[in-house]
Each structure stands twice: as structure tokens, then as C-alpha cells.
Amino acid sequence: MALGVNIWSPPTAEAAHDYYQFSVENPVEKILDLYASEENGGVLNSDNKAKEITGRIVEAIQNRASFSMIRMGDGEGNCLFDFDQYPTLKSYILDRISYMHFGEGSIVPAHDEEFLRMMIQAIDSSDVIGVPERDAVAKGFKTVDDDLDVRAVVGNRTAALKVAARVGLQTTASAWTNRQLLPHYEEILTGRDAVGVISSHPKLGDLMKKRFGIGKVVEHLIPRQAVFLKTSDRKDSGHFPDVFRDIVDSISPTPGMPYLVSGGLLAKHYCHVIKSRGGVAIDAGSVPEIWLNIPNRGLSQDFLDRWKLV
Numbered sequence: 036m037a038l039g040v041n042i043w044s045p046p047t048a049e050a051a052h053d054y055y056q057f058s059v060e061n062p063v064e065k066i067l068d069l070y071a072s073e074e075n076g077g078v079l080n081s082d083n084k085a086k087e088i089t090g091r092i093v094e095a096i097q098n099r100a101s102f103s104m105i106r107m108g109d110g111e112g113n114c115l116f117d118f119d120q121y122p123t124l125k126s127y128i129l130d131r132i133s134y135m136h137f138g139e140g141s142i143v144p145a146h147d148e149e150f151l152r153m154m155i156q157a158i159d160s161s162d163v164i165g166v167p168e169r170d171a172v173a174k175g176f177k178t179v180d181d182d183l184d185v186r187a188v189v190g191n192r193t194a195a196l197k198v199a200a201r202v203g204l205q206t207t208a209s210a211w212t213n214r215q216l217l218p219h220y221e222e223i224l225t226g227r228d229a230v231g232v233i234s235s236h237p238k239l240g241d242l243m244k245k246r247f248g249i250g251k252v253v254e255h256l257i258p259r260q261a262v263f264l265k266t267s268d269r270k271d272s273g274h275f276p277d278v279f280r281d282i283v284d285s286i287s288p289t290p291g292m293p294y295l296v297s298g299g300l301l302a303k304h305y306c307h308v309i310k311s312r313g314g315v316a317i318d319a320g321s322v323p324e325i326w327l328n329i330p331n332r333g334l335s336q337d338f339l340d341r342w343k344l345v
Contacts, residue, residue: 101310
């Protein structure tokens, strides 16, 4: 058996050795005990809290208050990986997540401290944090070595570890909260004077404006994540740092203005900036693709047909 041999771009022998050492130091019991259950008082809860979160978002909008809902999944966990005693594992996962997001493997490793800082800042300033679901984390410990996606499982475990270490008054929920909110976006968005959108889809703003009766949609367009492009089209997207800096400079919400943010790793910092400037940030992830009926992320056509807006 070879670690990750059935997965795209498996780790080197050195990175695999680091992974096994990381797993010894962070065994299944340690990670799963971070989650609240009848057996322990863990600080994480990855349940579906969509209805509660909807109420808090709507309240913030109505009160013209600031708010941020972010999601810390495997990719964000990769950026939070600051265990420098495992250098080859760190290099491996940062290179992979960088290529997946930006089409170039060197971007995140070259700016690893900045990405780490942005993730921590987003956690600390958030009101709701989506975390990897407990069952998904447990599954990663049961997967046979040949089929193990080392980048993803290390990311999930690290996300759980780092959020648990920093969570205070924030509500924790599922990392899939963005999709669990699909029945509730109408309540959140309908009739709003202005809504902001950060996404890679130029047709999204008009669609939302018509569907939800929004007065004005303020759009910030970003490059699409490389992982959703054909392999031949994957190259440095320019999202970071150039487009990223421009987007940050352009974010200017009115008090309590809702923003849907679909920006991958950088969505976390965008959400932080939106809240710091008085807006209501929602880390929407794949929701724009769902609304636009764009197949990806393993979603079935039945699921897309249920929630698409086109």
C-alpha cells in the first residue's frame, strides 16, 4: 500500500512520513473530542443550524449591524497548518491547495504567513464559523491508505484543531452551512435596497436582482478557481495578490448591507473586511454555481434542478 496512490498527485515518501507522524500526534480521539457530544464537552458543533443563522443574519441586516459567517473547510485548514515540525507535509498541502485555487502551486507557499494571518483574523472576527462535520473527519481516519486524500484530511483535522483553539462567543456549525441556507436565501435577500456579491460569474448579479427584487446589486468579479477549469486552462489566475488587493480596496458596504462572498480561500478575508466596514458577510461558496445551474463539486443534477434560479 502507498499513501494516496489512487488520488491525484500523491505525497512523496517524505511527506507521507510527516503525515504519519502528524497522525500519531493528533489521533482520532483527540480530533473527535473537539466536537460536543453526550460523552464530552467539546467546543465544536457541526450540526445544521441554518434556521438559527438565518435569523441572526436577518436581524443584523434589519439593525444595520455588522456580521460575518465564514466556513473553515479542508482548504482553509491547509492554510492554517503551522506545524513546522512537518515541513514536507506542509509544503505538499500548500502546493496542492495553491494550484487548485490559483492555478499555480507557488502562490500560497510564498505567502504562507499572510494566508495564515488572514485565516486567523477571519476566525477571530466572525460570528458564525462552519467547521468540517464530525462524521467527515471520522471517515478520514477510516479510509485505506491507497485512497486517502492527504491534503483534504489534514486540512479538515487542522481546521478543527485551530478553530477549537480560538473559538469564543462564535457559533460553530457545519462547513456546508452555505448550502443548508438554500431554503432561506429568499428571506435573507428579498426586497433589499442593495446587496453585494463577490464571485466569478458576471451573470449572477442580474439574476439575483430579478429573482429577489433587489434594488441594486454591487458586483465584484474575481477569477474562477483553477480546479473548475480544464487542465489546459489552469495557470496563474492573477487573483492573488493583484485582483485581491483591488477587491479589498473596493469593498464599501452601507451599514448592514448583505454580501454574498464566493471566493474560495480569499473569501475569508473578504468576509472579515466586509464586517469590519459595517456589512453582513455570508461565505456562500458554491451557491452561485447552484443558482446558475453549473455542475461541479459533485452535486447531482437533481440537486441543481431543485435550487437553480435559471
